[in-house]
Amino acid sequence: MRIAGRKIAVKTVVIYATAIVITAVMLMPFAWMLSASLKLSRDVFVFPVEWIPSEPQWQNYVDIWTKIPLALFIYNTSKLTIIVTLLQLLTSSFAAYAFAKLDFPYKNTLFLGYIATIAMPWQVYMVPQFLLMREFGLNNTHLALICLQAFTAFGVFLMRQFYMSIPTELCEAARIDGMNEYQIWARIMLPLSKPALSTLTIFTFVTTWNDFLGPMIYLTKTELKTIQIGLRMFIAQYSAEYGLIMAASVVALIPVLIVFLSLQRFFVEGVASSGLKG
Amino acid sequence: MSISDTASATGRAPAVPRNRIKVLSRRRRKLQNALVAYSFIAPNFIGFAVFTLGPILFAFALAFMHWDGSNAITFAGLDNFWRLFEDKAFIAAFWNTIIYTVVSVPATLACALCLAILLNQKIFGRDFFRTAMFFPYVASLVAVAVVWNMIFNPEMGPVNMILYTLGLDPKDMPGWAADRHWAMVTVILFGIWKSMGYYMVIYLAGLQGINSELYEAADLDGANAWQKFIYVTVPQLAPTTFFVTVMLTIQSFKVFDQVYMITQGGPGTSTLVLVYHIYNEAFISWDLGYSSMIALVLFFLVLAVTVVQFRRQRED
Secondary structure, eight states, X not given: OHHHHHHHHHHXXXXXXXXXXXXXXXXXXXXXXXXXXXXXXXXXXXXXXXXXXXXXXXXXXXXXXXXXXHHHHHHHHHHHXXXXXXXXXXXXXXXXXXXXXXXXXXXXXXXXXXXXXXXXXXXXXXXXXXXXXXXXXXXTSHHHHHHHHHSOHHHHHHHHHHHHTSOHHHHHHHHHTTOOHHHHIIIIIHHHTHHHHHHHHHHHHHHHHHOOHHHHHHOOSGGGXXXXXXXXXXXXXXXXXXXXXXXXXXXXXXXXHHHHHHHHHHHHHHHHHHHHHO | OHHHHHHHHTXXXXXXXXXXXXXXXXXXXXXXXXXXXXXXXXXXXHHHIIIIIHHHHHHHHHTTEEOOSSSOOEEOTTHHHHHHHHOHHHHHHHHHHHHHHXXXXXXXXXXXXXXXXXXXXXXXXXXXXXXXXXHHHHXXXXXXXXXXXXXXXXXXXXXHHHHHHXXXXXXXXXOGGGSTTTHHHHHHHHHHHHHHHHHHHHHHHHHHTSOHHHHHHHHHTTOOHHHHIIIIIHXXXXXXXXXXXXXXXXXXXXXXXXXXXXXXXXXXXXXXXXHHHHHIIIIISOXXXXXXXXXXXXXXXXXXXXXXXXXXXXXX
C-alpha cells in the first residue's frame, strides 16, 4: 500500500512540475514584457533579469500616449474591429439561416462557392483585391478593411453548421404560429445560437484586432493606422526605447486579453468543435 | 401547367379555376420563399462575391499578364511561369517554405499532443494551465515578436546570457535572427510557441472523445502507461492528428507576419518565404503579374494538401 501511495505521489509531483515549468516558459515573454515596460531602457537587458523592477518607471505608461498617437491607433482599431465583428455576425448568421433551414434554387451551388474558398489563402488574392479596392477609390480608407474582412466564408460555414443542429420542427412550429422567416431568425435562431455567435465573435475580434498584413497594405496615412502597424511604426522610430516599446505592447495586448478571458470558455469549445468537424 | 391542362380536359368547369389558383399560388409561394431565402443570403453573398470571389478569378488571370498597376495590361502567356525557374529569390523562398513546413509541422504537432495529454489529467488549476498555453495564440503578433527579438538578442538577450553562464564560448553563440544559420530556427521556435496552444485544444477535444472502456480493457490486459499511449491513444487520435496536420501544413505554407517581424526574410534570403516574395514582388516591385504567378504556386501547394484531405475523408 505504501509503495503504491508513493508511486501516485511521485506521478502527481511530476505532472505538476511539468505543467508549471511549461506554463512558466509559455508565459515568460509576457512576464518579460511587463517587467521591461516598467524599466528604464538602459536597465532592460541587465542580467540576471530583475523581474520586479526596484524602481518601477510608471512614467513609461504616461509617455507612450504623447510619443505616438496611441489613443488614436486604439480608437481606429476598436472602430474597425467592432464594425467588422458586428457585420460578420449579422450577415453570416443571416445567410447561414437560409443555407441551413430554407429551400431555394442553386442552394448547393452557392454553398459550394463558399466552401471552395475556405481553404483559399487570402495571400493568393490579396494583390487583385488591393487593385479592386484602389479602383473603387478605397485605398487609405477604413472601409477597404471592413469590406475585406466582414464577409468571410468561414463565418457562414460556422453558423450554418450550428443551425443544422437546431431541430427544424422548431421553425415549422413557429411558421404555423404565423411567424415569418425574419421573425424566426430573430426570435428563435439568434437566441439559441449564443455559443456559435460567441465563437465567431472571438475569432473575428482576435483576427481583426491582430491583423497586420491587411492594414499594412491599405493604410499608409498615420492618422488611419491600427494599433498593430502603429506599434510597428513606433518600434522602427524609437528602436532603442525598450521600456516605452514594451509599455506600448502591454497596452496593445490588454483588449485582447479582456475579450479572451471573458469569452474563453466559448472559444475553447469553438476551437474544439471546429476540430471535430474536420 | 400539366395539372391544370388535364383538369380542363376532363371538362369539370369549377375544378379548373380552383386548380389553377392552387398551382399559381403554389408557384408564387415557391418564388416568394426563394426570394426570402435570397434576401437572407444577399448581404453576405454580395460582399463575398465582390471582395473574395472576384479577386480570386482575377488572380488567376493576372498570373498570365504583365502589369505594373498603372500602364496598360499586356498578355504575357507563360512568361511569368518560366521566370520562376530563373528567379533565385523564388527558389530560395520555395525551399524555405518547405523547410519551415517540414520542421514546424511535426514539432508543433508533437508539442500540442504532449500538452494535451498532460492537461487532460485531473489536476488542480487545469483551466489556468490551459488558458496560459492558449494565450500566445491570441496575443498580438507585433507585441510578442518584439519581445521575442529582445529575448533572443545575440549580444544582450537573456537566452544567450544563460548560454554564456552555462559556459558556452561567445564565439559559438547562436546569433538567432541575425545569423544565417539560426534565423530559420528562431522563426520556427516562435511559430511553435505561438500556435501549439491552439492545436492542444483540438487534441483535448480528441482525447475526450476516446471511449474510456478502451483504457479499462488495456488495464485488464496489464498494459503500462506507455503501452496504453501507443496502442490506444495514438490510434484513437488518428483522425484528429490528420486534421491537425492538414491545418498546420496550410498555415505553414502561408507563413508571413512572423517572418516579417522577426527577420524581414533575412539575413540574405535565409528566411524568405513564398508570401514574403509575393508581397515584395507586388508592393515593392509592382510586378503584379509575376507576384500572382507566385501566388498561384502557393495555391497549388494548398490545393494538393486539400485534395489529400478530401481523399482521406472519403476513405473513412
